[in-house]
Amino acid sequence: MPKNxxxxxxxxxxxxxxxxxxxxxxxxxxxxxxxxRSYGFTPIDTPALEYSEILLGKGSDETDKQMFRFTDPGNxxxxxxxxxxxxxxxxxxxxxxELALPFKRYHIGTVxxxxxxxxxxxxxxxxxxxxxxxxxxxxxxxxxxxxxHDLLESIGFSKFTxxxxxxxxxxxxxxxxxxxxxxxxxxxxxxxxxxxxHDNVVKEMTEVVGTTTEQAESVLxxxxxxxxxxxxxxxxxxxxSGNEAGEAGVEKLxxxxxxxxxxxxxxxxxxxxxSIARGLDYYTGTIYETxxxxxxxxxxxxxxxxxxxxxxxxxxxVLPGVGASLGLDRLLAAMDELEMIDSGSTPAPVLVTxxxxxxxxxxxxxxxxxxxxxxxxEVFIEPKQMAKQLKYxxxxxxxxxxIAGEDEFEKGTWQLKNLESGEQIEVPADGLLEKVQEVLxx
Amino acid sequence: MPKNxxxxxxxxxxxxxxxxxxxxxxxxxxxxxxxxRSYGFTPIDTPALEYSEILLGKGSDETDKQMFRFTDPGNxxxxxxxxxxxxxxxxxxxxxxELALPFKRYHIGTVxxxxxxxxxxxxxxxxxxxxxxxxxxxxxxxxxxxxxHDLLESIGFSKFTxxxxxxxxxxxxxxxxxxxxxxxxxxxxxxxxxxxxHDNVVKEMTEVVGTTTEQAESVLxxxxxxxxxxxxxxxxxxxxSGNEAGEAGVEKLxxxxxxxxxxxxxxxxxxxxxSIARGLDYYTGTIYETxxxxxxxxxxxxxxxxxxxxxxxxxxxVLPGVGASLGLDRLLAAMDELEMIDSGSTPAPVLVTxxxxxxxxxxxxxxxxxxxxxxxxEVFIEPKQMAKQLKYxxxxxxxxxxIAGEDEFEKGTWQLKNLESGEQIEVPADGLLEKVQEVLxx
Numbered sequence: 001m002p003k004n005x006x007x008x009x010x011x012x013x014x015x016x017x018x019x020x021x022x023x024x025x026x027x028x029x030x031x032x033x034x035x036x037r038s039y040g041f042t043p044i045d046t047p048a049l050e051y052s053e054i055l056l057g058k059g060s061d062e063t064d065k066q067m068f069r070f071t072d073p074g075n076x077x078x079x080x081x082x083x084x085x086x087x088x089x090x091x092x093x094x095x096x097x098e099l100a101l102p103f104k105r106y107h108i109g110t111v112x113x114x115x116x117x118x119x120x121x122x123x124x125x126x127x128x129x130x131x132x133x134x135x136x137x138x139x140x141x142x143x144x145x146x147x148x149h150d151l152l153e154s155i156g157f158s159k160f161t162x163x164x165x166x167x168x169x170x171x172x173x174x175x176x177x178x179x180x181x182x183x184x185x186x187x188x189x190x191x192x193x194x195x196x197x198h199d200n201v202v203k204e205m206t207e208v209v210g211t212t213t214e215q216a217e218s219v220l221x222x223x224x225x226x227x228x229x230x231x232x233x234x235x236x237x238x239x240x241s242g243n244e245a246g247e248a249g250v251e252k253l254x255x256x257x258x259x260x261x262x263x264x265x266x267x268x269x270x271x272x273x274x275s276i277a278r279g280l281d282y283y284t285g286t287i288y289e290t291x292x293x294x295x296x297x298x299x300x301x302x303x304x305x306x307x308x309x310x311x312x313x314x315x316x317x318v319l320p321g322v323g324a325s326l327g328l329d330r331l332l333a334a335m336d337e338l339e340m341i342d343s344g345s346t347p348a349p350v351l352v353t354x355x356x357x358x359x360x361x362x363x364x365x366x367x368x369x370x371x372x373x374x375x376x377x378e379v380f381i382e383p384k385q386m387a388k389q390l391k392y393x394x395x396x397x398x399x400x401x402x403i404a405g406e407d408e409f410e411k412g413t414w415q416l417k418n419l420e421s422g423e424q425i426e427v428p429a430d431g432l433l434e435k436v437q438e439v440l441x442x
Numbered sequence: 443m444p445k446n447x448x449x450x451x452x453x454x455x456x457x458x459x460x461x462x463x464x465x466x467x468x469x470x471x472x473x474x475x476x477x478x479r480s481y482g483f484t485p486i487d488t489p490a491l492e493y494s495e496i497l498l499g500k501g502s503d504e505t506d507k508q509m510f511r512f513t514d515p516g517n518x519x520x521x522x523x524x525x526x527x528x529x530x531x532x533x534x535x536x537x538x539x540e541l542a543l544p545f546k547r548y549h550i551g552t553v554x555x556x557x558x559x560x561x562x563x564x565x566x567x568x569x570x571x572x573x574x575x576x577x578x579x580x581x582x583x584x585x586x587x588x589x590x591h592d593l594l595e596s597i598g599f600s601k602f603t604x605x606x607x608x609x610x611x612x613x614x615x616x617x618x619x620x621x622x623x624x625x626x627x628x629x630x631x632x633x634x635x636x637x638x639x640h641d642n643v644v645k646e647m648t649e650v651v652g653t654t655t656e657q658a659e660s661v662l663x664x665x666x667x668x669x670x671x672x673x674x675x676x677x678x679x680x681x682x683s684g685n686e687a688g689e690a691g692v693e694k695l696x697x698x699x700x701x702x703x704x705x706x707x708x709x710x711x712x713x714x715x716x717s718i719a720r721g722l723d724y725y726t727g728t729i730y731e732t733x734x735x736x737x738x739x740x741x742x743x744x745x746x747x748x749x750x751x752x753x754x755x756x757x758x759x760v761l762p763g764v765g766a767s768l769g770l771d772r773l774l775a776a777m778d779e780l781e782m783i784d785s786g787s788t789p790a791p792v793l794v795t796x797x798x799x800x801x802x803x804x805x806x807x808x809x810x811x812x813x814x815x816x817x818x819x820e821v822f823i824e825p826k827q828m829a830k831q832l833k834y835x836x837x838x839x840x841x842x843x844x845i846a847g848e849d850e851f852e853k854g855t856w857q858l859k860n861l862e863s864g865e866q867i868e869v870p871a872d873g874l875l876e877k878v879q880e881v882l883x884x
Contacts, residue, residue, distance in 0.1 A: 006496055008536035008756040010489055011520060016533050018540060019484035019547070026475070026485050033468070037789035038813045040820025042461035043468050047452055047566050048490065048522075048552065049510070054448055068491070070512030073556045078453060080490075091458050094450035098460060100787075100837045102823055105461070110490060110552075114515040124489050132823065139802065139823035146806070150813075255802075262803030263810050314450040345542075347479035360581060360697075361704030364588070368705050371480045371592075378482025381544055381574065381581035395542045 013123030019345035036106040046087040052079040066113045080112040093314030101134030131323025141286040159293025163273035172246015185209035191277040229257045229272040301327045344397020348376030351398040353389040355405040455565030461787035478548040488529040494521040499755045508555045522554040535756030543576030573765025583728040601735025605715035614688015627651035633719040671699045671714040786839020790818030793840040795831040797847040
């Protein structure tokens with residue numbers, strides 16, 4: 001590289017999106033938007049930069065270290081947002097008088113974290129959150145479940161399970177066992193269950209948290225309950241009988257599973273899983289995690305839950321809510337692994353090759369005609385050698401090349417080359433659109 | 443506000459997007475994406491943060507002052523991107539071996555400038571650029587014109603003009619007049635023509651740039667040429683006869699207008715305007731500006747042109763290109779002023795009100811049924827008073843409210859309230875979808 005050139009490079013932990021990955025990304029995001037909107041969730045956006053004081057909130061030193069924080073040219077202490085939750089809380093408090101409650105929003109935006117980059121983890125990534133705030137109604141929790149279901153289905157997955165729990169159930173049990181004060185420690189142990197196994201969890205609960213072995217076994221019995229949601233709910237009803245929080249949790253879960261099933265969600269796509277203990281210090285009611293049937297090890301691709309108060313840092317108005325976050329990067333990695341992503345780097349399936357310079361307007365016209373019928377069509381920009389144009393077409397992943405020279409223009413025909421099969425046929429110009437539609441299957 | 447709360451506020455020059463403006467914004471961007479893709483332009487993205495050295499390039503002190511620049515936690519000198527052009531140049535140089543040339547990309551992304559905020563000018567805004575690089579072919583210039591036309595038409599404008607010029611024409615004239623060395627100064631004078639008028643431009647050209655009055659008048663005669671593009675091109679042919687650059691410019695413009703017309707662009711939407719002198723030191727061939735028929739004073743809403751070399755800072759490979767930038771904020775302001783934006787804050791037109799708690803699953807089912815037919819449908823999350831639900835519906839701008847209580851469920855009917863006309867009718871459940879489609883006109 002000559003000395004006077006600047007080396008083109010991205011910062012550590014940052015990445016460019018090349019066409020093929022960006023096409024998949026845009027499609028995924030558009031699908032998600034379509035689902036959110038279909039349920040009446042509205043989009044919002046907030047700035048990338050905020051006062052550090054706002055983003056830090058009551059955050060830990062950990063949060064502080066993860067922020068891209070600096071002094072702006074106006075001498076303000078500012079930082080780039082590291083999630084969409086705090087900006088949403090600030091937004092809500094600031095615009096409360098302009099919003100009709102319940103307020104249902106989605107927010108798809110980039111966030112930045114100065115973390116140590118590792119495989120699949122970047123310093124810049126996109127979050128995709130949706131929430132309903134301003135209501136305790138279980139109807140909002142049910143809707144979040146339906147939305148998660150429709151998101152996964154619309155993206156193209158058929159085998160997946162939304163696993164649901166409700167913190168109130170565990171709270172009820174801990175209350176019955178006299179362990180309410182140890183709940184954080186117990187949840188922390190329980191969260192390790194799938195990694196360390198039953199015996200180690202009992203050991204940690206007794207030794208670190210200080211429960212009796214019987215208490216630990218009771219908690220683990222709850223987490224281990226298996227069967228259909230109806231069976232588990234029936235057992236829970238007995239176990240938690242007489243405890244107010246516990247009974248409320250069972251009631252809410254019963255209503256959630258009943259309504260989801262009645263609304264047409266297949267039974268094998270939702271499961272009651274009492275071992276979910278995520279969001280220890282945050283979620284207070286329903287909790288959701290979503291696993292792919294073909295790639296469960298990739299982890300939850302859509303998680304969330306109910307919380308008591310969104311914006312307590314910024315307003316004295318209590319705003320309970322429920323929502324979830326779609327893991328875009330994780331989903332794209334899964335789709336890639338499951339070969340659900342087209343490797344092409346063109347969003348248009350048809351290339352009109354250009355053979356005869358004097359006919360440029362005719363090539364443009366056919367492009368226009370196909371486009372008006374909704375078929376993405378690129379017209380090559382100059383009359384290069386046909387071999388070069390076809391190489392370009394194959395490299396970018398076009399599905400059809402249209403070719404016409406003097407002969408074809410005279411006869412009023414087009415050569416249609418199917419780039420997937422290699423087959424080439426001659427088509428009358430007035431039947432071209434139909435034939436293209438037939439080959440593309442649209 | 444209680445003392446322990448943090449005041450929810452955005453930074454000076456930054457803004458939140460509330461639902462109604464964000465819905466319009468998303469729609470505009472989706473329309474633009476659809477047009478870009480239909481021509482085979484592919485999306486890319488680059489990081490918000492880059493090495494300052496890259497963003498500064500050979501930039502001026504002015505650029506430096508406009509950047510949000512800081513030292514990151516890893517002690518790197520970094521800055522937030524202030525346009526999409528330099529990142530695109532860096533991207534192209536870095537990934538050249540992975541891209542098939544000609545490379546056609548669009549890039550819609552946020553940029554940041556630490557400028558003094560003023561009406562309609564923010565420190566954070568979105569740019570929307572599209573370019574074809576790696577070719578000098580005039581076919582790419584013609585395509586840019588078609589894309590600009592289709593963008594404006596798809597967004598919903600019918601009265602607009604894409605004004606086109608070609609730097610080669612003026613270069614040819616200056617060459618003939620022996621004024622090539624003064625071209626920057628002359629272009630600068632010419633750019634003020636609409637503001638200061640003919641006489642002041644002549645005065646400045648003679649007094650500041652040092653031309654003769656005859657030379658100044660010749661340049662102004664060119665800029666003042668009027669008529670159809672054919673008429674102007676005929677005059678230019680005579681004026682520039684014998685000058686290579688000038689003749690090439692006339693030739694390219696002739697081909698551009700000829701092809702665009704042949705491809706079906708209405709004549710009143712394109713105009714040859716030799717007074718356009720934008721991008722003095724950047725554009726080297728075709729130049730585009732786009733004005734709205736109903737709001738010309740808002741300025742150009744889509745501008746661009748051809749340049750000789752995109753990425754000279756980062757690679758020795760010469761990459762000529764042509765492209766334009768769609769002014770999203772300006773367009774949204776125009777659409778707002780022309781009342782082209784729906785003031786509603788819901789992306790779903792139908793609200794299913796909830797009357798009978800025991801029937802929640804039935805309300806959810808009808809929502810699901812309408813959604814599956816492509817009609818955005820929100821189901822209210824709880825059985826509140828009907829008046830409150832209807833108030834919510836009106837405030838958010840729903841177009842239809844569906845209502846059913848015990849009576850309706852028994853009869854198998856729904857009450858359909860048209861929220862625009864106020865009219866309420868009873869519809870059999872099995873004809874509900876058709877009636878909703880009829881009222882919505884879909």
